[in-house]
Amino acid sequence: MKKSKLLLVSLTSIMAVLLLSGCENNMVVFNPQGPIARQILELINFSIALMLLVTIVVFGLFAFIVWKYRERKDNMSYEPPEEHGSTVLEIIWTVIPILIIVALTIPTVKTIYAIDEIPQGYEDKEPLVINVTSADWKWIFSYPEQGIETINYVNIPEDRPIDFRLTSAGTMQSFWIPALGGQKYSMAKAETQLYLVADNPGSYVGRNTNFNGQGYAGMEFEVLSQTQKEFDEWVKEVKETAPKMTLSEYEKMLEPSHFGRKTFSNTHLEWVDHSDPHSKNYTNPEMYDRGHGWPGKIFEDKDNYKNKDGNTVNTKHDNSEDMNHNESETDDSHGGEHSGH
Amino acid sequence: MGIKWDEFFVTGDPLIFASQIGIALTMIGALAALTYFKKWNYLWTEWLTTVDHKKIGIMYILMGVLMFVRGGIDGLMMKGQTAVPENEFLNAQHYNEVFTTHGVIMILFVAMPLLIGLMNFVIPLQIGARDVAFPQLNALSFWLTFSGAMLFNISFIIGGSPDAGWTSYFPLAGKEFSPGIGNNFYAVALQIAGAGTLMTGINFVVTVLKMRTKGMTLMKMPMFTWTSFITSIIIVASFPIFTVALALMTFDRTFGTHFFTISGGGMDMLWANLFWLWGHPEVYIVVLPAFGMLSDIISTFARKTLYGYKSMVISIVMISVLSMLVWVHHFFTMGNSAGVNSFFSITTMAIAIPTGVKVFNWLFTMRKGRIKFTTAMLWSLAFVPNFVIGGVTGVMLAMAAADYQYHNTLFLVAHFHYVLIPGVVFPIFAGLYFWWPKMFGYMLNERIGKWHFWLFVIGFNVTFMPMFFLGLDGAVRRAYTYSAETGFGPLMMISAVGSVILAAGFAALVYNIYWSARHADRNIGNDPWDARTLEWATATPVQHYNFASLPDVSKIDAFWHMKKNNEIQPLTEDEIEEIHLPSNTWIPIYMGVIFGISGFLLVFEWTIAAAIAALGIFAGLAFRSFDYDEGFHVHKDEILETERKWRKGANKGVKNHVS
Known part of the structure; x- marks a missing residue:
């Protein structure tokens, strides 16, 4: 049974490696058709390599320890020592992850900034x-x-x-x-x-x-x-x-x-630019039919496109809606905050 | 008001109709059985009105297992639907409801109750206390959680289920795009359950700080107590955010306010931020106690004290701090500036540091040990490799630029199942096998347990491993179907087959519970695993007052040293004093019922009726204020008798029942 455990562990890791290398050729993320996708893929490949290394080391250590220190018929009298830790070792396995994270952070941040811009080599072409x-x-x-x-x-x-x-x-x-x-x-x-x-x-x-x-x-x-x-x-x-x-x-x-x-x-x-915070709302709540269940209240929306200009809207709803509405209409700077993306 | 019954009940689907009939028959059957066997009184006095942390813990666990069945069926339906391209088993609307309820139930009504149940049962015992700090509040927590869960669950047969995903992103979840009441169930049911969880958090912070037995300093607490303590602090810090967000959602949906809507200057992005400000810490709320259980279980079955105790404690504190600083990684693609994305990438990756420390400490706990492969230990061992896969893919997702390609794909889905199943479900199973004897006085069968283990672990990997590759090939989450040209078919089919194996594994657990309850050996002594912490210094099952005299602790792994020094002896009469315990109370279950009724009316937007029902809540509060019950005392004779019975057999003979 312990053998099969070990087998499972090694199989999973081998499977992961095989699948990763084997499928690379047809998975869309691994087939970039442009410079941005390529930049991201480079980052992904780098992280996969590093993470695979981590995985192999941990799996190996895990399999070794579990195998070596398993309970056997001949070690039933063995009583494990009292051991509370080792500052040196604990510092080592705090520093190693830190180094890995630093190694990942540098290309990550570079790529984050890079893909926000027009990719290198295309700057002179008008977008x-x-x-x-x-x-x-x-x-x-x-x-x-x-x-x-x-x-x-x-x-x-x-x-x-x-x-x-x-x-x-x-x-x-x-x-x-x-x-x-x-x-x-x-x-x-x-x-x-x-x-x-x-x-x-x-x-x-x-x-x-x-x-x-x-x-x-x-x-x-x-x-x-x-x-x-x-x-x-x-x-x-x-x-x-x-x-x-x-x-x-x-x-x-x-x-x-x-x-x-x-x-x-x-x-x-x-007619309309939907990114404008003051544009009309093009919502049609009454048209979403889920086919079953209890229908809830639908609220009047005065900024809706169906309310043509000049029409007085009937006011059958609560005041809070009026207040919100007036506020966003009169206070331009407040409304402007929503566009900042 | 005239109720249209065909809209009140969900109609038009044979599966749901069958469930409605099934639920009605089960309820009638249960009521009839209780009456026939005259168990009403037993149920009421022993369980429904109890304030005993052990019984409340068991009720949480029972609820978690039942909800696991419900959430699991949802999962199987999703896998069934996507097994082949363009399948027509579920339509889009049903699929949307199913994945929404699957997510909510699995996180909030499976993971949370199971963990809080184990915390309830174990923590007071581990710190040598006789109950939690506020026993009645504890009962209230349970009944509110239960009430919320039931309210959420009936949605699929009455009124219609929520259908905007477990994240319920606005504006989709608002009335502008989801006019039915489905998402009201989400807002109201989670509010009620969340209030219960918040109270649990407060309760356990106080319990751990104030109720520890003599000599148990913070740095001598068992690791499960430590992680539960930190978890409780995260609960107290993050659940209020969710409470506010859900309240605003309720206002938007029921009263037409504009917090998150498109119209009236609402801000949909605000919901995403508030949701994940709670949602990400929530992940650590479920993962940390699980880590604690693993620490105690691994240390027990390796027969060694936990390696690097101090660095373990520092790690969990670090994780809890970082958990509040990473929420934006759930929406790197929302158009944040590069600086913001870089910051949250780094904080997210930083979580790998304390987590890595923990993994190495666990490995080194086992080094030089003598590892016994009990079912509980197998679950703990399986955690390591599987969770590492979840962890490294988590680091990959944390890299914002790369996340632009993973976001919302099945790669992400595979990742979080690799975190939550090995990181939460495996340890919960380990904990159940480990503490079961303390709860019920018999062990779960090890042989069936191994079937449970292998089926579940293999099924889990077969289900979720293919999803990594599907995601990298462009398959997105939450899509109810896909075309044959995408080429997703074969891997989707493998994944569906895996889910059936997974389900078979869970069925083995259910069978194990049944089998063991009927046939397992009852004579197992108080310490069947040769364990290390104080909960094993009690009778099996635990006597209702926990400890006859509160233990005195001088070291980590207190019970282990007590055994070594042969300290557990028959008590003499003068060592025993009368024990003061709290009385049962009807108020918590009453509050649960009234919250349920009021919540149900609010879901249907019958606000006046809901407000009237809510008066009952104030009535409950008033009753509690005038409740002068001072509790009761356990008599010396009873204590002497109970203690004599189990201490005879302690330290000899009946220890190792594991083969």
């Missing part, structure tokens, strides 16, 4: 700005310079930094294209920012990783990296052939729903 708006349960990509908008897919030129400006029309979501780099949250009335670059033309999967309700599992989009020429042609074609989106169409789109790709030759930014 393409794409405004990403997440909604339940779709991704909206606006190209403000080109004046076009795509839903649930995004085309980007290769070898050029893309400056993704993330916000949300509703729930908190996380924008992730693992082949190109790490993820970042998109949040209503706030803007987050993410640089990504694709090395080559190709198609990659992007998705939401932050749970946001019934349609979450399907919140994927395609990232198509093209040559600059192909990209320009595509933009031109969209501008010529794609329909213009109307405000009511856009409002309809923000209702909780799931659909395929769409393309427009204008952007919703002309």
Whole structure:
């Protein structure tokens, strides 16, 4: 039985090593398609190597001690010595982890700062700005310079930094294209920012990783990296052939729903920028149907897009709501704090 | 008010309908059995109104095991759903409810009650006390926890379960996106249970500080007492944060305030911060007592005193301090500045230092020892390699830049299961096998215990190891389905098979409890493991007053030295005095019931009815204020008789029942 224990331990460690080396070739995080993802992968590989070393040492020591000092028929009379510790040894195994942590901290902090910037070698290339708006349960990509908008897919030129400006029309979501780099949250009335670059033309999967309700599992989009020429042609074609989106169409789109790709030759930014703390709320609580259970109260929301300007809103609700509402409307500096991201 | 019963009860799903009928029948059966066997009086006087820390501990453990079944079934349903791509066993809504309740129940109603149950039972014994500092408050803690757990559990058959994840992130968890009352269950039930936990924290801080027996200085306390003490301090520091956050959530959802909403200047990020300000210390609240149990168990079965006691104590204090300084690592991707992310990366990685010290101390406790492979020790040993995997992946996740690729993926899910299962569940099992004889007077069967061990450990690894790789391949958590093209199918299937083995292991534990209760040997002496700390210096099962005369302690591992010096002798009559103990009380269970009723009404947003019911809480407080019961005295004769019985057999013969 003790043998099988040892066997299990060694098997697990061997399995871990094998799986790590064996699967490396097809796991998306280990196949970076851009400089940011590559930088992160270097950090990951370094940490795996170091951690594997730690694991092997501890497993080895563990197996050795458990095996050597196991109770056997012939050592039943052995009485272990009184031993309270050793200051030297305890200092040693405090210092070793400290050294490991320092070794990990340096590249970690460097990478954290590095991936906040345009990656090295691309500084001279002008970044393409794409405004990403997440909604339940779709991704909206606006190209403000080109004046076009795509839903649930995004085309980007290769070898050029893309400056993704993330916000949300509703729930908190996380924008992730693992082949190109790490993820970042998109949040209503706030803007987050993410640089990504694709090395080559190709198609990659992007998705939401932050749970946001019934349609979450399907919140994927395609990232198509093209040559600059192909990209320009595509933009031109969209501008010529794609329909213009109307405000009511856009409002309809923000209702909780799931659909395929769409393309427009204008952007919703002309009506609303969801990262603006004073923008209207595009929420539709009455449309979230869980199919069973007791329905709760839904509260009146005066900043909702359905309340058109000039309409007097009926006041059937409590005062606290009024107070909150007035405060955020009159006190600009207070509202401004929310945008600082 | 006109209640629509088809909305009041959850309808439209055959599985849930079957559960509703099952629950109704079980309740009727239980009531009928209690009446038929005339056990009502026994139940009321021995258990429901008890203030004895040992019985309260056992009730916590019973509740934890039952909730483990519930949370486990949730887990199996998730694994069943994701075993193959595009499965239609559960729809999105059901899956969302299932993973939400799985998370909440496993952390708050399994890990916490099991640990607090063991703390309740063991700590007063380890420090040579006759009860906790506030026995009645202790009973209140239990009944509030129980009340919260029951309120949370009925949500799946009445009203609808919470469905925003155990983290309940806003704005999703607000009325703007989750208009049903499901998340009210989360807000209210956790509030009630959390109040109970906070009281436990206060109780144990005072107990450890004020109730230690003569000679037991802080640095002579057993390690489980130390970790429970530090845990209690973390509870006292962090639970109020959760209390406030849940209250604000309740206001948002029930009264339409705007703390975390999108509208009215609410701040969704505030919830994430408040939640994890409690949520991260919470992880250490469950892990630290488990570490303490491991220390005591490893030291017992290696027959050596704990190596590096002082550095162990320093480590847990360091962990408790760091636990309050790392919460941002749960959302590195929220757009924090590079400086903030760097800071929290470093504090998070720093936790590896004290944890590493502890692992090496455990290893060196065993060095030069004589390791006996009892089931309790196997669980403690299995902890080391499995937890190391959880630990090193934790360090990887702590590196903010790398976390951008791991965040919210199955890599993260695998990591925290590798921390929480080996770090909390393994030690709990170890603790149950270890202290079971003290609780019930018989041991759990070692043979079935080994089946339990191997099935569970293998099943656990098969379930969660594949998730690391799935995560690195881009599989995200909480998704109820995935397409076949992703290629996740095979590993997901392996993981699902693993979960069945895992469940079989747990079934072996349940069978072991049943088998041992019926067939196990009752004549095992007071110290079947040849253990080291004071709880073994009592009868088995422990006499209700714990110690006839309070022990005098001069060293760490007090009982070990008592045995060596042959100090446990039959007591003479003049050594014995009457013992003063607190009386039973109906107030704690009454408070639990009234909190449950009031909470239930609040969940349904019937606020006036809830307020009226809450008057009952004040009634309970008033009764308590005018309660002049001074407790009772145990007579000398009874003590003499009890002590004579068990001390005869102590120190000889019946020790080693383990083969």
